[in-house]
Every structure is written in structure tokens, then in C-alpha cells.
Amino acid sequence: MQMTSDHANLLYEGKAKRVFNSNHSDRVLVEFKNDATAFNARKHMQLRKKGFVNCQISACLFEVLEGEQVPNHYLGLIADTCMMAQRVQIIPLEVVVRNIAAGSLCRETPISFGQELPAPLIDLYYKDDEMGDPLLTEARLELLGLLDREQRLEISRLALKVNSVLSTFLDKLQLTLVDFKLEFGCNESGQLLVADEISPDTCRVWDQRNTDLDGRILDKDRFRKDLGGVVEAYEEILKRIQGVCSKPRIYR
Numbered sequence: 001m002q003m004t005s006d007h008a009n010l011l012y013e014g015k016a017k018r019v020f021n022s023n024h025s026d027r028v029l030v031e032f033k034n035d036a037t038a039f040n041a042r043k044h045m046q047l048r049k050k051g052f053v054n055c056q057i058s059a060c061l062f063e064v065l066e067g068e069q070v071p072n073h074y075l076g077l078i079a080d081t082c083m084m085a086q087r088v089q090i091i092p093l094e095v096v097v098r099n100i101a102a103g104s105l106c107r108e109t110p111i112s113f114g115q116e117l118p119a120p121l122i123d124l125y126y127k128d129d130e131m132g133d134p135l136l137t138e139a140r141l142e143l144l145g146l147l148d149r150e151q152r153l154e155i156s157r158l159a160l161k162v163n164s165v166l167s168t169f170l171d172k173l174q175l176t177l178v179d180f181k182l183e184f185g186c187n188e189s190g191q192l193l194v195a196d197e198i199s200p201d202t203c204r205v206w207d208q209r210n211t212d213l214d215g216r217i218l219d220k221d222r223f224r225k226d227l228g229g230v231v232e233a234y235e236e237i238l239k240r241i242q243g244v245c246s247k248p249r250i251y252r
């Protein structure tokens, strides 16, 4: 399928993915691109194979979540870099779960880098590139009226469930899930689903087999910090996942 030339059906183009209409009104095609961006897209590069690797990792992780009854938008792969997903109305929130302090938590608080948190921390950000995805308070979240009370509780419950399922799964592969970002959306029936992607672009993952502080990084921090070997690191994660998971299903 020639996704890239299918402009008529293009619904949305983001930094790392394109979303297309499918033949069914309740489903969309999500294509993973090779573009890598950081620092609100001020840094931008093409990384060969990144779209493929991220699509495969996301598909496997969504299948792991599905096996643990975590509702998500993924339906199956339709090409190497493309998955079918339920159409959802995305809630403009970035839901970050942290197990170990890194990134903005260390820039914005005195908590030191690498410190294990006493319990998973959920940080909610308002998803808006122009505003730089600001961190929300509970009061501001309520003021924005993006969620009702039930959805607010459900988002926290699902985010913690995703964290425990994926942390346990990755730990068995000697990978540490430091933090990650989720997006949520509601499908046509109003069901809240984990949407978007779950990949080394949106997670911090450290290799337990490597004690070197930079060498252990297997995620987008390699790109942010110019460490090189970005796609090779993502491929290492995929290789370990493939060692325990069957190939992601093909959507028919």
C-alpha cells in the first residue's frame, strides 16, 4: 500500500506519524515516519528504519497490553510501518508516568537524576506545541473541563496499569522502564482507550546489561543528547521483545 502518496485520505500529520482515513469510518491507518524530532521540533532529522522499528515495537507492546485487558486503539498491522487503529477523539493531554527521575522532573525539581521514586508519579501536560506542552495542576485540569470525574480517575488507573504491565514485561528482558508518555482518546462508543504509540520515542528505557550511563540508554535520549546509534538502540529493544513475543498480527 502506497501510504505516503495517499494525500486525499490524510487526516493528520504529526512529527513522527501520519494518520489516514481507512475504508471504515470507525478505523484509521497510523503510519510511522522516519522523522526524529526533539526540543519541540527545533532538532529534526531523518533516521532510516525508525518508522519500521517503532511501528513493530508499538504493535508488540499494544498486544502485550491487550493481553492484560488494557483497552487500546490498536487493531493489527497492515504494513511494516503502518497499523490499523480504532478512530478516537484524542484528549489533548500528555500523560507521563515516571518510575525513575529523569528529564523534566530533574530540570524542574531538586530531585536528582536516576533516583528511584517511592511510587510511580503521574504528570499531566496540556498537549499544545505552541505552548510547549505545559505541566498542569489538578485545578487547571478541572478548569479546562477536558475530562469528567470518571474519565480523570480512569486515566490514572489505566496509566498505572500500563506502567505495571510494561515495567514487568520489559524487566524480564533486562530493560528498565524509566518513564513514558501516553495519550488517551475516546472511540465512537465513548470508551476510553490508550492511543497514539508506545515506542522508544515516547519512553525512556535503560539496558540493565550495560552499566555505562550513556551506553545503557536505548531511547530518544540518544537523539536528544547526540549519542549516535539511535535506531540501533531501538532495534535492540525490538530484538529482545521479539525473543519472547510472536510477530504482531496482520489486520485483515
Ligand code: UDP
Residues within 6 Å of the ligand: 094, 096, 102, 103, 104, 105, 133, 179, 180, 181, 201, 202, 203, 204, 220
Ligand atoms: N515525552 C514524549 N513526548 C513529549 C514529552 C515527553 O513522548 O512531548 C516522553 C519522553 O520521551 C519521556 C517522558 O515522556 O519518556 C517524560 O518526558 P519529560 O517530561 O522528562 O520531558 P523531556 O525530558 O523529554 O523534555
